[in-house]
Amino acid sequence: MKSEPLSYLSSENIGPWEIYLAQVDRVTPYLGKLAFWVEDLKRPKRILVVDVPIQLDDGSVAHFEGYRVHHNTFRGPAKGGVRYHQDVTLSEVMALAAWMTIKNAAVGLPYGGGKGGVRVDPRKLSPGELERLTRRYTSEIGILIGPDKDIPAPDLGTGAREMAWMMDTYSMNVGRTAPGVVTGKPIAVGGSLGRQDATGRGVFVTAAAAAEKMGLSVEGSRVVIQGFGNVGNAAARIFHDHGARLVAVSDVTGAIRNDGGIDPYDLTAYVRQMGGVKGYPKAEPIPAPELFFTPCEFLIPAALEKQITEANAWKVQCKVIAEGANGPTTPAADDILAERGIVVVPDVIANAGGVTVSYFEWVQDFNSFFWTEEEINARLERLMRQSFEAVWQVAQDKKVTLRTAAYIVAATRVLEARAMLGLYP
Numbered sequence: 001m002k003s004e005p006l007s008y009l010s011s012e013n014i015g016p017w018e019i020y021l022a023q024v025d026r027v028t029p030y031l032g033k034l035a036f037w038v039e040d041l042k043r044p045k046r047i048l049v050v051d052v053p054i055q056l057d058d059g060s061v062a063h064f065e066g067y068r069v070h071h072n073t074f075r076g077p078a079k080g081g082v083r084y085h086q087d088v089t090l091s092e093v094m095a096l097a098a099w100m101t102i103k104n105a106a107v108g109l110p111y112g113g114g115k116g117g118v119r120v121d122p123r124k125l126s127p128g129e130l131e132r133l134t135r136r137y138t139s140e141i142g143i144l145i146g147p148d149k150d151i152p153a154p155d156l157g158t159g160a161r162e163m164a165w166m167m168d169t170y171s172m173n174v175g176r177t178a179p180g181v182v183t184g185k186p187i188a189v190g191g192s193l194g195r196q197d198a199t200g201r202g203v204f205v206t207a208a209a210a211a212e213k214m215g216l217s218v219e220g221s222r223v224v225i226q227g228f229g230n231v232g233n234a235a236a237r238i239f240h241d242h243g244a245r246l247v248a249v250s251d252v253t254g255a256i257r258n259d260g261g262i263d264p265y266d267l268t269a270y271v272r273q274m275g276g277v278k279g280y281p282k283a284e285p286i287p288a289p290e291l292f293f294t295p296c297e298f299l300i301p302a303a304l305e306k307q308i309t310e311a312n313a314w315k316v317q318c319k320v321i322a323e324g325a326n327g328p329t330t331p332a333a334d335d336i337l338a339e340r341g342i343v344v345v346p347d348v349i350a351n352a353g354g355v356t357v358s359y360f361e362w363v364q365d366f367n368s369f370f371w372t373e374e375e376i377n378a379r380l381e382r383l384m385r386q387s388f389e390a391v392w393q394v395a396q397d398k399k400v401t402l403r404t405a406a407y408i409v410a411a412t413r414v415l416e417a418r419a420m421l422g423l424y425p
């Protein structure tokens with residue numbers, strides 16, 4: 001199939017979208033006849049760019065740029081989070097949406113892939129301004145979202161509070177209570193038990209599954225985490241609860257290290273009070289770029305894309321990288337890590353726990369019948385372990401990395417669905 005490249009991308013701008021395209025190129029030789037359809041994976045289905053004007057607390061008006069991208073809907077409605085960050089770009093949201101397509105297929109959820117974002121530093125807005133921003137953004141993307149069309153959820157910079165505002169705004173606009181339009185909501189408005197920690201729990205489950213294959217013990221192991229937000233914090237606590245030692249951690253304010261171990265519960269209380277890990281009295285400050293060079297068994301990037309690159313992959317001192325973040329490792333770094341025998345549990349499996357419990361939340365909302373936390377965690381663990389096992393087997397059989405194996409599993413599922421839809425859907 002011959003197609004022109006997308007016109008709105010500069011070949012010099014190697015960002016998350018180009019990383020995603022390189023990952024698709026790597027899987028294409030393994031797709032057999034399904035490779036005929038591979039161009040479908042390389043193009044978002046639809047893109048919406050919106051202006052989000054809000055009144056600030058001082059009475060002035062500010063405009064923010066917002067996005068919602070549907071990458072693919074062959075296997076079900078679009079599904080994926082909403083990011084608030086000052087550096088969000090359209091091409092980043094395109095990549096994040098595409099990774100959702102791959103992720104949802106890799107763990108077998110009945111969803112396509114979508115993602116949204118607003119180019120804003122949420123730390124600079126008051127709660128009132130954030131609420132107005134979220135409500136206006138929700139109204140603007142209202143033409144794309146809906147319980148059977150596209151279901152947003154939290155991502156970096158957003159959480160349960162923003163999801164409640166989104167649900168309320170959408171519900172007001174359609175004239176009925178629509179809990180199924182977003183997931184990751186507070187429990188009081190139809191959220192699911194277990195969603196808060198689900199992504200970090202999935203990171204733990206898949207990292208532990210990889211360790212088991214490698215003969216590594218979680219108990220007594222050392223863990224390094226970049227990012228101490230929803231994902232990094234939950235992963236830190238769950239590793240700690242299983243006998244691992246958090247030896248270094250960072251957030252925007254800085255990086256800290258204590259080889260004797262950092263108690264994540266105590267650090268959480270400190271961060272709540274002080275706004276970041278900087279200055280934590282029971283650890284030493286280290287330069288942020290050195291975080292990745294701290295000797296450990298498990299390294300968990302849980303912040304942004306493109307953190308492990310060809311510049312630092314040579315010096316990473318761990319046995320397993322479990323990608324809590326989306327897109328933290330570049331393809332060139334993947335090659336270096338593979339050569340060094342470092343196992344990378346890729347984002348599309350490692351951080352799929354969040355969307356998995358989002359799926360459980362969506363199902364519970366439709367049925368208005370809610371499960372216990374034990375049921376949810378057990379189902380999550382089972383599904384994550386099964387998905388990891390399938391990907392591990394493909395990696396062994398085809399002698400490829402876990403990332404390429406995950407893409408083989410996922411792309412096959414997406415393109416089999418595509419082939420079923422006929423030539424001219």
Ligand SMILES: NC(=O)C1=CN([C@@H]2O[C@H](COP(=O)(O)OP(=O)(O)OC[C@H]3O[C@@H](n4cnc5c(N)ncnc54)[C@H](OP(=O)(O)O)[C@@H]3O)[C@@H](O)[C@H]2O)C=CC1
Nearest residue numbers: 155156157227228229230231251252302303325326351354
């Ligand atoms: N939330 C979810 O359910 C899911 C999230 N993910 C991915 O996980 C990653 C983290 O998301 P989430 O935890 O929700 O986001 P949060 O906003 O809750 O937390 C992000 C954390 O990363 C820190 N951070 C941001 N930039 C840097 C940096 N340059 N260096 C070090 N730390 C940094 C933030 O620091 P500070 O607090 O100081 O701002 C914060 O601690 C993202 O890549 C997201 O896409 C993936 C799957 C699901």
Ligand SMILES: O=C(O)CCC(=O)C(=O)O
Nearest residue numbers: 080081153155354355358
């Ligand atoms: O819970 C969800 O629907 C999506 C979470 C998300 O944005 C992600 O997995 O990257």
